[in-house]
Each structure stands twice: as structure tokens, then as C-alpha cells.
Amino acid sequence: MSDLPSTYIIEAQRIYTMDEENQSYCAMLVDNGRIKTLFAASPLLSLPKIEFSSYFIVPGFIDSHTHILLYGLQKIFPDLSDAQSIAEILEIIAAHQSLTQQVGFLFCYNFEPEKIKERRYIYKDEIDRIGFSYPIIIFRADMHSASVNSAALKLLPQSDKFSFQTGILKGNIYEYTYKTFLKFISPDLRLKAFRITLNDALASGITTLVTMLGSEEDSESCELLVENLASFPIEVVPFYQTQNINRVKKLGLKRIGGCILIDGSFGSHTAAIFDNYNDEPHTNGILYLSDQELENFFKAAESEGLQTAVHAIGDRAIDQVVRVWEKIIKSNTYRHRIEHCELLNDTLIQRIKDLGLLVSAQPAFEYFWGGPEKLYAIRLGERWRSTNHLAKLISHGIKVLGGSDAPVTPLNPLLGIKSAVYHPNPEARISILEAMKMFSVNGAYGIFAENRIGALKLNYEANFIVLEKDPLATVDNTVVSVFYRGKKVFTKN
Numbered sequence: 001m002s003d004l005p006s007t008y009i010i011e012a013q014r015i016y017t018m019d020e021e022n023q024s025y026c027a028m029l030v031d032n033g034r035i036k037t038l039f040a041a042s043p044l045l046s047l048p049k050i051e052f053s054s055y056f057i058v059p060g061f062i063d064s065h066t067h068i069l070l071y072g073l074q075k076i077f078p079d080l081s082d083a084q085s086i087a088e089i090l091e092i093i094a095a096h097q098s099l100t101q102q103v104g105f106l107f108c109y110n111f112e113p114e115k116i117k118e119r120r121y122i123y124k125d126e127i128d129r130i131g132f133s134y135p136i137i138i139f140r141a142d143m144h145s146a147s148v149n150s151a152a153l154k155l156l157p158q159s160d161k162f163s164f165q166t167g168i169l170k171g172n173i174y175e176y177t178y179k180t181f182l183k184f185i186s187p188d189l190r191l192k193a194f195r196i197t198l199n200d201a202l203a204s205g206i207t208t209l210v211t212m213l214g215s216e217e218d219s220e221s222c223e224l225l226v227e228n229l230a231s232f233p234i235e236v237v238p239f240y241q242t243q244n245i246n247r248v249k250k251l252g253l254k255r256i257g258g259c260i261l262i263d264g265s266f267g268s269h270t271a272a273i274f275d276n277y278n279d280e281p282h283t284n285g286i287l288y289l290s291d292q293e294l295e296n297f298f299k300a301a302e303s304e305g306l307q308t309a310v311h312a313i314g315d316r317a318i319d320q321v322v323r324v325w326e327k328i329i330k331s332n333t334y335r336h337r338i339e340h341c342e343l344l345n346d347t348l349i350q351r352i353k354d355l356g357l358l359v360s361a362q363p364a365f366e367y368f369w370g371g372p373e374k375l376y377a378i379r380l381g382e383r384w385r386s387t388n389h390l391a392k393l394i395s396h397g398i399k400v401l402g403g404s405d406a407p408v409t410p411l412n413p414l415l416g417i418k419s420a421v422y423h424p425n426p427e428a429r430i431s432i433l434e435a436m437k438m439f440s441v442n443g444a445y446g447i448f449a450e451n452r453i454g455a456l457k458l459n460y461e462a463n464f465i466v467l468e469k470d471p472l473a474t475v476d477n478t479v480v481s482v483f484y485r486g487k488k489v490f491t492k493n
């Protein structure tokens, strides 16, 4: 993709190193994909020179939490988020006949019954009228229920009358359907999805993508990803979402977990919280595992020296994770992480600090759900002020990693940084520099890579991005170019 020589000088108005000192330079010598020298003044060397004189250079971004398969699939299959009625949805489906024939089924994403004119799920008879003989599955936006056609129902066990009469699947039958159809996705389609995600990632300045992939039922996706790692345009670091230590060891991975659910989500009232939901006063969410089950998993991983990551959103779920770790470890040698870690209190923050657990946060959640009027406030009332309290976490010295949870929020670290700097609760805001660190040095620490990426230092990988404006002066910026291991992998048109 790049016709750059293997040794060159790159110049910019400022190059920020993002290491401890965060010094600024104006030129950098890149040799065979690594940073060899940083210069405070334009060097007089007779080497090829790339000049970005009015621009700024920072380390390539690290997105610490993404879903590479789901993100790509959502780009391949139709998105229903803007559909206004059932008729419109059926039109969208009808327009995807050739894709359906090609892959043998059709997924549709982001269906929200409350948002369409009819305010209900679509019935199977309605989908059948399109006349496709292939299975069609219309996923609700939260991926916890779906509408399907008769061709899809034929592949399911005839266990529940309501589902078979209506084509509306919820609960266990939905989970079964989701897992069944995931198996229909061919390796080629999975790879295509991976590559779509990676192209979007690098266009937003991401040079290392940490991704959560696979499940107890899906023993193909992570295997396929690992097989193809060398062919990807940027670095991909997988967390295998299984509790099966052997599968992970077989792939030679040093980490396990991802969105292994300790609890659910605020959207579906399943995130486990101490005080009940504001808008469902009789519920306080779900803990999916017992302490004993979690302890068994953590102990097994710890004894193999594996780093773990688990999904915990509500304070009651985070408390469970911390409580179980407190039984097992004194300090966090393997850098175990808590993904999301949204609703916290001061005691929990102190216990996280004492154990040295890493927090893998998604600041853009605040952009979409934060403040006194959006989802957090609807579900939690005044507790919205305590969600994703980045300032408290960072002032306690906790390592906070930055991620998107894409496709939940866009693959866009600049949006994450902006969301952290303009947190709806002014007291939870952090500086631009701290926010940049979440998506660079801290991200590197989160995967044991702080000695080779995440900063621009001697002998580090030459992963860097060119930004239009001074990133320490403004959060509204544009990625102009992206370099990965010394090669230019993206240029903005």
C-alpha cells in the first residue's frame, strides 16, 4: 500500500511522544518499521523526508475493547435503525435478495420495535410475504430478541407455541437461534467481516485493535482470526470469550475472556446494581455466575498465568468481581481487567486500586447515554453522576484503558477522547492528555505491550498518526494519515 523507503525522516509541527514526560519533537527517523531517533530541530540528514509541517503526530490509537465480527457483520447486512415502518423494513429486506442467495440467509440489525409506526415486532407471515426461501433473522438492537420467517423456524426445535405462531423469539429460544445461525456464517464471510472492521479502524487512527471474539459455542471465529493475524493491516489482539483454558492455550494466547457476562446491560435492566432501578423499582439486575463459578474461572486462569477480562457494568457486578479477586490475589501480576466497569462508588474504586485491577472503559457511553436526560439517568436516577467517573479512577492511580465496544459505539478514538474530556458530569472530566493516554500508553499496558507501542520512543514500533490540529489543544480533530510499522496505511482524501 505504501511506496515509502524503509528508512526516512518524518517532520511535523509537533510530535508528541505520549510517554511519561510527553515531550514534543519536530522530526523522527523511522527505520525498518521502528523509531530510531527523535529530533528537536529539523535534522540535516540526506534521507528521504516526508513533511507534515503544519500537522501533529501522536502514537497510533489503541482501542482496548471492540467486537470485530459483530461490527463487520453489521456493515455487511442491512441496518434497520432508520426504518420508520414494517413496510419500509420489508422493502429493505426485498432489496437484499442477491446477498441472501449468496450467503444462504439474511441477518438484519438494529430493529427497534418502539421506533417504528406500528410499535411492535414483525410477524413471520409478514416476512414470508417477501417470498424468500432462505432464513431471515431480524435482530432487535440490543441483540436480546428477534423476529424470524418460516424458513428460519424450520431449523429450530418446535418447543414453544408463541414463537412458532408469531416468529418472535425471546429468551432461551432466541439464544438458541442466535447461536445456531452464527454457525451458518462461513469462514469467508467471517474474514470479510474482520477486514471491514479493520479498514474502519485504521481510518480512525487505530493501529492496535483489541477485540473480544468467540464464545463457548463459537469455537471457530477466534481460531480463524489467529490464523490470519499476519495478513491484517493493523495489529489485532484477541480476547477469547470462553472459560475453556485449553482452547486458549491451544491458540498460544496469553489472555482469556472479554465480554464474559458477570451481569447484563442498563438498556435491558440486567446490569446488576445494589439499589433498584429507577424506572423498574422492583429489579436490580442479574448476576450470571455464582461466586464459586467465578472463583473457579479466575483461579484456573491465574494458575496458567493468563490475563483475564470480564464484562461487569453495575456496582453489584463489579463488587462480585472485586470480591472474588480479593480471595485469590494480593496484587495483580497478570493485569486482570474489568471491562466497562460503569457504575462505581468510592469504596469499590479504592478496592480496585488496592488490587491493581485495570479498568477498560468506554467514554463514548457517556456521549450517548450520559447526563441528566439520557439512558443512565432514566435507569439510575441521580446515580448517573457516578457512571464512568474517569476523574476519580485516574486520581486514584488506576490504569484506565480506552475503548469503544464497537459496534455499540463507533470505532472512533477521537470521539472517545472528546467524550472523556466533556463528560456530562463536570467532576468526572479528565484532561485531553489523560484521555489521549487511555487510547495509547494505557491501552498498551492493558495488553503487556507498553515496551513496544503506545508511545513514540526509541526502538518502538513506528505506529503513529498525523492529525490536522494540535491534539492537546482541541478535541475536534481529523486523522490525516496513519502509519503502521513504518508503512503508510491510510491517507484521508
Ligand SMILES: [Zn+2]
Residues within 6 Å of the ligand: 258, 259, 311, 339, 340
Ligand atoms: Zn461487554
Ligand SMILES: [Zn+2]
Residues within 6 Å of the ligand: 065, 066, 067, 212, 259, 405
Ligand atoms: Zn463488549
